[in-house]
Amino acid sequence: MLAGEVFGSITRAVNEPMLLVGLSGEILGRNAAMRRLCPGADTGANLYGLSSDSPELVGDTLRRWARAGEPRAGVLALVGPEGRPRRCPGVGNRAAWADTGEPAVQIRLVPALDRDGPSEADERERRLRARLEREHEIALGLQRSLLPGRVEDAPLEVAAEYVPTSYGAEVGGDWYDVFPVAATDRVGLVIGDVAGHGLPEATVMSQLRSVLRAAALEEGTRPDRVTARLDAYVDTYLPESMATMCYAVYDPGADELVYANAGHVPPMLLRGDGTCERLDAVVDPPLGCSMGGEHRTARVAARRGDMLVCYTDGVVEQRRESLDTGLGRLSSLLTGFADPMPKDVCAGVMAWSERTDHADDRAVLVAGF
Template identity: 30%
Template sequence: LARVYIYFSMAMGILFFTLIELFTARTLLPVYFLLAVIAAYRGALTGLNVSGKKMLQGQVFLVLAAAAFVLLVNIFSPSWLESMGMGRLTAAVLIAGGGFGATRVVSATWRLKNPALTRRNTVVLGGIGAGLTAPAALFLFPDMISLPMPAWLLIGFLPLFTLLAGVTLLQNSLPETGEFPAKGILAVMINLFISVTVALTLFYIIHSPHGPAQKLVFYGAFSLVALLLLSFKYFVLGKIRTIGFKLRDYYANSLQNIAEMVSSPAEINLKINRIYSEVMDLTGIRSLKFLLPLEEQSPKLLQAGKSLDYLGADDPLRRYFNENRDIVIRYSLLSNHDADRVIYGLMLALEAFVLVPFYRGKTLKGILAAGEKPESYFFTGQDLGYLKTVSMQLYQLIENDRLFDDYIIKRNYDRELDIASYVQFRLLPRETPVNKGMDISYYNRPYIKVTGDYFDFIDIDKNKTAVVLGDVSGHGLSASMILSMTSSIINAMLREKKSIEKAVDEVNHFLNHRYNGVDLISLFIGVYNRVTRELVYVNAGHCPPLVVRHDKNEVTALEGRSKILGADPGARYFSSKTVLNRGDEVLLYTDGLVEMYDEQRADHITESGLMNILSRHPEQDLETKLKQIIEHVNNVDKEAIRDDITLIGIRAK
């Protein structure tokens, strides 16, 4: 649907640009009229797509016939266009196209009687009406063009333009009113206040008797005030989002519950049904189904019955999501697009309103098909983010269950370790983030096949990336399961935009109140912002990271260290912050590196030894320095290594 809106806006924009030529040379009257025909066609096509109808051949023929007629008249009788009056002719074409599209939208809205659809179509009708009647109005009232523009019209036009700014209105106002009436109303009021303030200020500056120099100062002050008003808007809406509405917290708690279900020993069909119940009770969604590629099918998954379905290699849904990775909402599909029309029919058959794909790298691994919510509610951005994480957790459940079944069947300890190692390998990142303002290198050496170290790189948004490094007190299968649970909790919390303090608190709560074991976890979570260059971090009992300041060639340890996780149920964790300049480096490591000791050579690495390696050759890149540390590890006697070793190097760009 966004594509249709963009095409319509482009057509109207080009049409307005030709007004300049129309009031000067007037040599492109046929071109102007053809552009009006195209704009009317796009308006009609918008209405058809919104109403779920396809453009018929006869309708396309009428548009082509109108365009051909204008060209022929321009060749054989150019004066006729002048005599007809371009204003009336253009207005008639635009109103006809827009009226046709609007009629289709009203008809579909009345027929379907869906409140969510009604609200969306109301905005579309407003956009079509405003876009098509504005140029027509200019020509229907030509006398007003030569008159001074009334002040009230200037002041009233800018608020109207802001409130009808298509996507902004759809994103920040109407859709939110279904879930959060106060937020939607307040967003509209703030937009209106800012628009009126800006319009009044501009009107005053333009009509003030001051000279050019003073007006220039006024324009500078106006720009500053406009920026402050926008900052105020986002600050207020942000406070409302975090304080006034608790849905995000509900979703975070729900994802925590689902993570525990994923790790529970219950049968897979029971766990899937529990997860579906959790999601439907919280969101009001009427139906859920997880679709898997056919090659993921197994005898165990057949027990899940109708909760799961499978997609063959040539399935249209699979082909569609191999090319389009975004979430699909049924009413956003275009009836005049062949692929969209097929997917629309499949969604109706599945009783699905939203399709949420999950990818592992570039490979489609599953699709969560969610039905409609109660008719008075939209799917908000929070809803879609929540469903995206649920889709990931459902696949993790199926993958873990499959690997766990393999582990039970083999009954061989070495094989058990291989399977657990494979599970861990799938949890650990396979590649480092790109275009995030930093270069990352890492090294991981398990003490045995299954490591007790956990590390991850998580994209929070386009500017923020989380770097996580943890160490479980222990090895083997128990450490592997704890790391799996820790990974699920941290990913769920950070993807729900929760703070790193909250994520660490949740892991500590799990270890103390739900796991009831004796294992402890040291954990470091740092979030780097490539715009501000700030590294905000929490260190829960982990080895202090080392920072190399490029401009000073000095190495220091990051301050701020809290209690290890799992030791104190009442522990509180607070973040610290540092700024990384271009070229600064950070080394994260687990205690297995500084605890190894070669008795024959009386050789070991200390914190001061690491600092020496990092500062010895400042011209060397970070990867070379890591290789020196790794070479030292490889040269010691194998008996000297008593724990897992993990290194992560970060260099700010």
């Protein structure tokens, strides 16, 4: 018996709509309640075509559920029988039992209108929404508590800002840190992004920040070795997670910046003369994806008056636009500043990126040398 048939059989009597969906969006199975909620949700149909949300949002939700061993809250917007979109809170997690040829997700929804009656359905939705909002508050509080606003006794000026996605009640895994490298006059700067949104991703972010600081105590001046330590940590202890990161070390004595990049969008170096350089000499696989490969470093001069501009992908990504185009637009923005301070550049980039139609967190870290 196929996985979809098994799923339909065991969920036939469940009152709530349930789906078995492949990561590609293909509906592999559903119960009768799901058919009543969304008549188009037949086996073989594609969830992306049945949702009023953007493909990016649907894909992000499916990937987050596919990495979860236990049910996790989320929301799908489906087109109901009357042709209107209906937001359906629910829970989903990886269907490890399903042999489908691709990762599969089992989903249980709580639609706003339910045959059990408006009062019961409203109460169930209220409880689930309260859970989502509470998770959002915890994740955002955890995230903000770990994002430093300044660094003490460092020979550079730092400005940073983080804004969670404006969509829904989810917080992502964007993070940054600035710290003096122990027993040296150098400064470590890092920015990263844990794939997915929610409290688990915020928790992974906090782990990576702590592991990086611990690794920096021994290998702080070697970005390649610090990155390798984090890569091994994710691969060993967080096998269901993936994260990007760029770690740089500023040496004020040599006027030099050394960096390693694990799949992160490349930082920009805004020169004192107004020109802008994209730091993409080395870009290795994301943390947890290198399969034991070596991490590399690159060096670049960082003179007085220069600024390092780090950011996460939510700042530059737009639907229907290549990443390279977004990076070009950011470079043009940076070269348009006239004698800015780090706080001016940080605020300007954040204001500029508010226009993005890519629903994701945004973080910016600017360091003036």
